[in-house]
Amino acid sequence: MRELGGADVYLRNCASRNVLSLLSNKWLCLVVGVLSSGPVRFGALRRRLDGITQKMLTQTLREMERAGLVDRRVYPTTPPRVEYSLTPLGAELEALTGAIRVWSEEHMEQIAAARADYDERAAQPVEPL
């Protein structure tokens, strides 16, 4: 943050922006949700995240692993078995992302209604007599 005429400014290129963009990943919130109940294999994780592609799941997990949020454990069996779990740091996130998931579910109808209302008023901008 920087000061600008007495007001705080959210600076670009600061490290917290970096973390913020990590957390605003489309899938991260859901991945944390699935992993919060314990280690999960890649395939199971994928099946529980409806619509995610293999590419995106791999990519998201790598990013999270790299940031120290997720632990990747490989069992050298045939066929290979790979389990993902939250690190202590990643587990901290569940308090935040869980709250977001809950809020999303609780307010989805209200938001859908607001959007419908907005669109209706946008389509009929002239004042009716």
Add this chain to the structure above:
Amino acid sequence: MRELGGADVYLRNCASRNVLSLLSNKWLCLVVGVLSSGPVRFGALRRRLDGITQKMLTQTLREMERAGLVDRRVYPTTPPRVEYSLTPLGAELEALTGAIRVWSEEHMEQIAAARADYDERAAQPVEPL
């Protein structure tokens, strides 16, 4: 959510996913942060979000307005004056997004260290003797 072998599945195309993708907007978290202290004009908002372009700020604010998170108030003066503020619904978000901003700032160093460590180990995958 759907059941799949006793495990919850995060379904695609469900309304909460919609809200989730709204919240994972790159800028929303910061916009909520600025607006949480009261109504702010477009220009001031822009100056306090370092690096945001006019296009992205407009786009983000429209999306938030449409979802009922933000109130847009136009004062028909010359030059025009437009003030944005959080609706009660949007104000609820500050509890969530504020926690995320705080967490990001608190853990940015730890995450940067984890990434550096990961990258170093990735560059030197052979076991040293």
Add this chain to the structure above:
DNA sequence: CGGCATCCTTATGGATACTG
């Protein structure tokens, strides 16, 4: 099974110019 590499399409976002 759990990936990676490639190709290709679409979405995102920056820069610029113009307007009420």
Add this chain to the structure above:
DNA sequence: CAGTATCCATAAGGATGCCG
């Protein structure tokens, strides 16, 4: 001042095929 409109570069993401 607070936008809208347009163009353009890049990034995100899906589909497919191959591999240890």
